[in-house]
Amino acid sequence: xxxxxxQGTNLPRVGGFNRxxxxxxxxxxxxxxxxxxxxxxxxxxxTMSNIVRALIDDGLVVEDGQAPSTGxxxxxxxxxxxxxxSAIGLHLDPERITGVLxxxxxxxxxxxxxxxxxxxxxxxxxxxxxxxxxxxxxxSPAAVLGVGLAVPGPLDAQQRxxxxxxxxxxxxxxxxxxxxxxxxxxxxxxxxxxxxxxxGERWAGAAGSFVYAHLGSGVGVGVVLGDQVYRGISNNAGxxxxxxxxxGGRSCRCxxxxxxxxxxxxxxxxxxxxxxxxxxxxxxxxxxxQYELLCRRxxxxxxxxxRVLRQAAARLGYALxxxxxxxxxxxxxxxxxxxxxxxxxxxxxxxxxxxxNAWAAHVRPIHVRPALVGEDAGAVGAASLVLDHAYxxxxxxxxxx
Amino acid sequence: xxxxxxQGTNLPRVGGFNRxxxxxxxxxxxxxxxxxxxxxxxxxxxTMSNIVRALIDDGLVVEDGQAPSTGxxxxxxxxxxxxxxSAIGLHLDPERITGVLxxxxxxxxxxxxxxxxxxxxxxxxxxxxxxxxxxxxxxSPAAVLGVGLAVPGPLDAQQRxxxxxxxxxxxxxxxxxxxxxxxxxxxxxxxxxxxxxxxGERWAGAAGSFVYAHLGSGVGVGVVLGDQVYRGISNNAGxxxxxxxxxGGRSCRCxxxxxxxxxxxxxxxxxxxxxxxxxxxxxxxxxxxQYELLCRRxxxxxxxxxRVLRQAAARLGYALxxxxxxxxxxxxxxxxxxxxxxxxxxxxxxxxxxxxNAWAAHVRPIHVRPALVGEDAGAVGAASLVLDHAYxxxxxxxxxx
Numbered sequence: 001x002x003x004x005x006x007q008g009t010n011l012p013r014v015g016g017f018n019r020x021x022x023x024x025x026x027x028x029x030x031x032x033x034x035x036x037x038x039x040x041x042x043x044x045x046x047t048m049s050n051i052v053r054a055l056i057d058d059g060l061v062v063e064d065g066q067a068p069s070t071g072x073x074x075x076x077x078x079x080x081x082x083x084x085x086s087a088i089g090l091h092l093d094p095e096r097i098t099g100v101l102x103x104x105x106x107x108x109x110x111x112x113x114x115x116x117x118x119x120x121x122x123x124x125x126x127x128x129x130x131x132x133x134x135x136x137x138x139x140s141p142a143a144v145l146g147v148g149l150a151v152p153g154p155l156d157a158q159q160r161x162x163x164x165x166x167x168x169x170x171x172x173x174x175x176x177x178x179x180x181x182x183x184x185x186x187x188x189x190x191x192x193x194x195x196x197x198x199x200g201e202r203w204a205g206a207a208g209s210f211v212y213a214h215l216g217s218g219v220g221v222g223v224v225l226g227d228q229v230y231r232g233i234s235n236n237a238g239x240x241x242x243x244x245x246x247x248g249g250r251s252c253r254c255x256x257x258x259x260x261x262x263x264x265x266x267x268x269x270x271x272x273x274x275x276x277x278x279x280x281x282x283x284x285x286x287x288x289x290q291y292e293l294l295c296r297r298x299x300x301x302x303x304x305x306x307r308v309l310r311q312a313a314a315r316l317g318y319a320l321x322x323x324x325x326x327x328x329x330x331x332x333x334x335x336x337x338x339x340x341x342x343x344x345x346x347x348x349x350x351x352x353x354x355x356x357n358a359w360a361a362h363v364r365p366i367h368v369r370p371a372l373v374g375e376d377a378g379a380v381g382a383a384s385l386v387l388d389h390a391y392x393x394x395x396x397x398x399x400x401x
Numbered sequence: 402x403x404x405x406x407x408q409g410t411n412l413p414r415v416g417g418f419n420r421x422x423x424x425x426x427x428x429x430x431x432x433x434x435x436x437x438x439x440x441x442x443x444x445x446x447x448t449m450s451n452i453v454r455a456l457i458d459d460g461l462v463v464e465d466g467q468a469p470s471t472g473x474x475x476x477x478x479x480x481x482x483x484x485x486x487s488a489i490g491l492h493l494d495p496e497r498i499t500g501v502l503x504x505x506x507x508x509x510x511x512x513x514x515x516x517x518x519x520x521x522x523x524x525x526x527x528x529x530x531x532x533x534x535x536x537x538x539x540x541s542p543a544a545v546l547g548v549g550l551a552v553p554g555p556l557d558a559q560q561r562x563x564x565x566x567x568x569x570x571x572x573x574x575x576x577x578x579x580x581x582x583x584x585x586x587x588x589x590x591x592x593x594x595x596x597x598x599x600x601g602e603r604w605a606g607a608a609g610s611f612v613y614a615h616l617g618s619g620v621g622v623g624v625v626l627g628d629q630v631y632r633g634i635s636n637n638a639g640x641x642x643x644x645x646x647x648x649g650g651r652s653c654r655c656x657x658x659x660x661x662x663x664x665x666x667x668x669x670x671x672x673x674x675x676x677x678x679x680x681x682x683x684x685x686x687x688x689x690x691q692y693e694l695l696c697r698r699x700x701x702x703x704x705x706x707x708r709v710l711r712q713a714a715a716r717l718g719y720a721l722x723x724x725x726x727x728x729x730x731x732x733x734x735x736x737x738x739x740x741x742x743x744x745x746x747x748x749x750x751x752x753x754x755x756x757x758n759a760w761a762a763h764v765r766p767i768h769v770r771p772a773l774v775g776e777d778a779g780a781v782g783a784a785s786l787v788l789d790h791a792y793x794x795x796x797x798x799x800x801x802x
Contacts, residue, residue: 154760154761208634209633209634221727223727225631230626231729232610232728232729232730233609233610233729233730233731234729234731234761234765235729236729236761237727237728237729238727238729239726239729239760239761240723240726240727241760242726242760243722243723243726243727243758244645244646244719244722244723244758245645254760256757256758318645319723321644321645322641322644322645322720322723322724322727323727325640325641325643325644326622326624326638326639326641326644326723326724326727326728327633327638327727327728328632328633328634328635328636328637328638328639328640329633329634330634330635356657357644357645357657359555359640359642359643359655360555360635360637360640364635
C-alpha cells in the first residue's frame with residue numbers, strides 16, 4: 001500500500017479529456033447534434049463548438065445531415081469518420097487466433113481466423129499472430145493505429161508478459177507483446193481476454209456498471225464500474241477461474257480443489273461429458289472441437305449434454321453470485337465462444353443460480369444477458385483496446401496517473 | 402444498465418477539486434510546505450499559493466513552523482486547524498452504540514458508548530443514538546459539521562433506510578438516517594459499517610487499493626480502489642456475509658447454506674464454541690459478551706477456543722481469496738471488535754488460507770495486516786464520512802456525477 005498522492009489537474013489535461021469525452025459521445029450515439037452533445041456532456045456551447053471544430057479539422061468527425069425540425073433552426077448532425085483510422089484486434093485462445101480489423105466507429109471491417117496446433121511453441125504462435133496482423137493491415141482502408149492483443153490471463157501487463165496461463169501448456173513468462181511489436185512494426189497493447197471483451201461490449205453500447213463473464217477455454221470476468229474498465233493493481237481483476245465454487249472438491253489443473261475452471265472450463269466440461277457418456281466424442285479431436293460437438297448435441301436436446309452444460313453453468317452462477325455481491329453490480333453479460341449453440345440454456349441456468357445465491361437479488365433484480373458482440377468478442381475487444389487507448393475518456397489521463 | 406454519458410468538466414469544478422486535493426494532502430501529511438504540496442499534487446506554485454491562501458482565510462489551515470534548512474530559504478510549514486470543525490461518528494452494532502467526536506485533523510477528541518438492549522425497537526435505538534449525539538455535541542470545542550452513522554448492511558442509501566439486516570432481528574426498511582436527522586437537527590450521512598471503517602482507515606493514512614474486512618456482529622468488507630472508496634451501485638459493495646465459503650453447508654439465518662456468516666459471525670462462533678464445550682459460556686449473556694469471553698480464553702491458550710476461532714478465520718480467508726481475486730488487490734486490512742484479544746491469531750490464519758486460495762499469491766505476496774484504527778473503526782469511519790463528504794477529493798464532484 002504505497003502512499004500515493006492525489007494529483008491535481010490542469011487545463012491542458014482537461015482539454016484532452018473533454019476532447020475524448022466528446023469523441024466518445026459522438027461514436028456511441030452514431031449521429032448527434034452539438035446541442036445534444038453539450039447537454040449530454042455538460043460542456044458549454046462555446047467549448048463544444050471549439051472541440052468539434054478541432055475534431056473536424058483532424059478528420060475524425062464530419063457533419064452529416066440534419067436532425068428532424070423541432071420548430072426552430074434544424075440542427076446539423078455529427079458522426080465519426082469510420083475510415084479515419086483503423087485498429088487490429090487479435091484474440092489468442094489456446095487453439096486458435098481470431099483477428100479483426102475495426103474502424104474508428106467500432107465497425108468490424110475484416111476478420112480472419114487461424115488454428116494454433118496443439119502444443120505450439122511461443123515462437124510458432126508469434127509467427128501466426130504476425131501473419132494475421134499483416135493479412136489484416138494489407139487490406140485496411142485506413143492507417144492502422146496499432147494492434148490489440150487479448151490473451152488468457154493471468155498476465156504481467158507491465159512486463160507485457162503472459163504468466164503461465166493454465167490453459168497454455170508449457171508457456172511461462174513469455175514477453176508476447178514486445179515480440180509481436182518487433183515483428184509487425186506497430187504498437188501492441190495487451191490485456192486479458194475477459195477485460196478486452198468487456199471493453200468491446202462498452203464500445204458496442206453497454207454503459208454503467210457490469211461484469212462480463214467470458215467463456216473461452218477458461219473462464220474470466222471483465223469488470224466495468226461506472227463506465228470505466230476496472231483492471232486492478234496488476235491488470236488481473238476478474239481472474240476468477242480459480243476461486244472456489246461451493247461443496248465438492250474436484251481436482252483442478254492448478255493443484256487446488258473445487259476451482260471454477262475444474263467445472264466450467266471447456267476441458268472440464270468435455271471430460272465430464274466423456275465420463276458420463278463414454279465414446280460420445282473422439283478424444284483425439286481438440287478440446288474445442290469436442291466442446292462444440294457437445295453444444296450441438298445439447299442444442300438438439302440430448303439429455304446428458306444438457307445436464308453436463310447446466311452443471312457447469314451452475315458453478316459459474318455460484319461464482320458470479322460472489323462477484324456480484326462483492327462489486328454490488330446488477331448486470332452480468334455472458335460472452336465468448338463457449339456459448340455457441342447454447343446461449344439461452346447457459347444464460348438461464350447462470351441467472352437462476354446467481355439469483356438464488358446473491359443476497360442482493362432479494363433487494364433488486366439481477367439481470368444476466370448475452371453479449372452485444374458475439375463470439376469474436378475477445379478480438380473486437382482487443383481492437384477497441386487500441387481505440388480506447390487512443391481516444392476514450394480515461395480518468396488516468398485527467399488525473400495524471 | 403442505463404445509458405449514461407460522460408460529463409465533461411469545467412473550471413469551477415476543477416477549482417473545488419484542487420482545493421479538496423490540497424486540504425486532503427495537508428491533513429494526510431500533518432505538516433507540509435507549499436513546495437512539497439505542489440510537487441505532490443502536480444499543481445503549479447501559483448495555483449498552490451492561491452488555494453492555500455483561501456484555506457488560511459477560511460480558517461481551515463494555518464502556517465506553523467519551518468522545515469529544516471536545506472541550504473536555501475527555510476520553508477514555512479502548513480497544517481490543518483483541528484478545531485476548525487468537528488464531526489460526530491456513531492456506529493450501531495446490534496448490541497451497542499459507539500460514538501466519537503473527530504476533529505478536522507482526524508483526531509478522536511471524545512468517545513462514548515451505550516448498550517442497546519436485546520430486541521430494542523427502532524424508536525428506542527433512535528432515542529439512544531440522539532442522546533449520544535447530544536452528549537458529544539455539547540462537549541465539542543468546534544462547530545459540528547454533521548453526524549455520520551455506520552450501520553450493519555445491507556442498506557438502501559438513497560432511501561436512507563436499513564434493510565432488514567440479518568443481525569438486527571425485527572428491523573426492516575427503517576428510515577434511520579432521516580429519523581435521527583430530525584431528532585438532532587444536524588445533517589446525517591449513513592453508510593454500512595465496513596465501508597465506514599475503510600474510510601476511517603484511509604483517513605488514518607492507508608493509501609492505494611485495499612479491502613477492509615470488518616469483524617463486528619457480522620462480517621463485511623469495505624473496498625478502496627486507487628485511493629477511492631468504491632461503494633457499488635447501491636452502496637452495498639463488499640456485502641460478503643452471505644457468499645459461499647467452500648465445502649460443508651452449515652445453515653445460515655438467511656435461509657441458505659454455507660454462507661460466510663454461518664461460520665464467522667459472532668453468533669456462529671459462539672454457537673460453535675458452546676457445541677464443542679457445553680457450559681463454556683452462559684447462554685443468558687449477550688452474544689458479544691460470550692464472544693469476548695471466548696476470545697479471552699483463546700488468548701490464554703485454551704485449545705478449543707483457539708480451534709473455534711481458527712475455523713472461523715479460515716472461512717473468512719477463503720471468502721477473502723475470492724474478493725482479492727475479483728478485485729486484484731494485494732492488501733487486506735482486518736478490523737472491528739471481533740478481533741479484540743485475538744488479532745494475531747485471526748490475522749495469521751486468514752493470511753495463510755488467503756494465500757493458499759488466491760491464485761495471485763503465486764505471482765506476488767498478499768498482505769493481511771491489522772487496522773490502523775482499533776475497534777472504534779466503525780465510529781471513527783462514520784465521523785470521517787462527514788469530513789470525507791465535506792472535503793476529500795471525490796471524482797464524483799469533478800465529473801459532475
